[in-house]
Amino acid sequence: MPNIRPHFGCEYPLSISTSRQYLTTTYPQMLSVTSISSPRETPQSIKTNLYCKMSTPYPFKFTTPEQPTSAGDGSATSLTLTLENVRGRIPSPQASRLRTMMLEAHNSPDKIIAHACSYDGLSSRLVEEAGFPIVFLAGYPVASSFGLPDTGYIAMEDQCNKIQEVVRMVNIPVMADGDTGYGSPMNVKRTVECFAKAGAAGVMIEDQTWPKRCGHTKGKSVVSRGEAYARIQAAVDARNEGQDIFLLARTDALIHGWDEAITRAKEFKRIGVDAVFVEALPDREAMQRCVAEVGIPTFANIIEGGKTENLSALDLARLGFCAVAYPWTLVAAKLKSIRETLEALKKSMTEGAPPMILSYADVCEGVGFNKYWDREVRYEFNQDGLINVPK
Known part of the structure; x- marks a missing residue:
């Protein structure tokens, strides 16, 4: 979303309200009252009315985006906002x-x-703190939690709660794995909406049969082309008719040969997804060919020891x-570290002391105590009222 800059103040961001009905700003004396839930088609711009609610009226003069407008005496100021990369x-x-x-x-x-897939609030926060640009709640790590x-145990409600x-x-x-959409195309539509x-x-929808399973394990199968296309059409409709969401369409049809997988990927593109993912591409040649033939943003998936050649992120970018x-990756780290720690702890029961993995201070910081204590100060009070009165 763009920013706004009144001539008398700083620049403030605009955002969608929590109810997703209105446009709002962090500037407390200014409020947008324009509903954005009424258009039937994708909006490329929003016309919004901004009101100055200060005790002394000031004129507004907006410098960003590039369409300066002004109004005085506290009257409304209209501003048309151009939306970028919106569906x-x-x-x-x-x-x-x-x-x-x-x-x-692309x-x-x-x-x-590049992004490490996470499975809960703490692992996702650590992913962000490590500098990764997105979080992906993939099916494998979420199921492991x-x-x-x-193998299809996780329900839509479970994943929604994780999100x-x-x-x-x-x-x-935050991207989330929507698996097969949990049923018919109508279920797919509801999944994307939820x-x-x-x-x-973002959400990923795939063409496996139910119950689905990790794409690098044995026993997987895919639905017919027709059913796969119906699923993706339902996902696209859910996005276009409701709240915007990035759509990643996955196909596991490489088990039936190259032509089948690419045919499906190209049709997913035609239907209107944002990106495609052909699962279990074996080597560089197949990867490069896939990217060239599909022609829209394409995802790769690296499972250590899996079916896809273990290339660096830079190599994949160049492909x-x-x-x-x-x-x-994080599932393997979790299994290894917990098992090793439990063995060390068990050993310490007969010899030595429990292992010191991290200091007490590091653990408290890692789970958020320091932020909590910093924020808690704001709400300190005595019998008469707040101690730290906001200025």
Whole structure:
């Protein structure tokens, strides 16, 4: 979303309200009252009315975006805002941000959106703190957080709860694995709608049969072309008719040969997805050919020891991929570190002391105590009122 700058003040960001009905600003004396839920088509711009609610009326003179307007005596100021990389009837700043990132990476041979897939609030916050640009709640790590394999156990409601948990913890865009959409094309549509309302910036929908399973494990199968296309059409309709969300369409049809996989990927593109992902591409040649033939932002997936050649993110960028996900990495780290720690702890029961993995201070900082204590000061009070009265 663009920013606004009144001539008497600083620059302030505009954003979508929590109800996703109105445009708002962080500037407390100014409020937009323009509804954005009424258009039936994707808005390319929003006309908004801004009111000065100060005790002394000031004129407004907006310098960003480039369409200066002014008004005095506290009357409303109209401003038309151009929306970038928006789909859907209700704009989503995070979806637009994610789409912009992917398009920039798609058009740059040296840029790629590499991301470690997470599974809960803490792991997602650590991903953000490590400097990764997005969070991806992939099926494998999320299933592992329930102590389950990625074989279709996780329901839509489980994933929606995870999305809500994570978006409260991070400021970067959150993508979520929608698996097969959990049923018929109508279920796919509902899944995309629910993920968007939960706060996801992006969703991945695939063409496996149900129950689906990790694409690098045995026993997977795909639905017919017709059913796959119906799923993706439902996802696109959900995005276009409701709140914007970045759509990634995945096909596992490489098990039936190259032509089948690419035919599906190209049709997903025609239907209107933002990006495609052909699962389990074996080597560089196949990867480069896939990117060239599909022609829109394309995702890669690196599973250590899996079916795809383990290339660096930079190598994948040079092959033309816009993004690469690492769905097993944090799961493997979790399994290894917990097992090793438990063995050391068990050993310490008969010899030595419990292992010191991190200091007490580091653990408190890692789970957010320091931020909590800093914020808690604001609400200190005595019998008479607040101690730290806001100025």
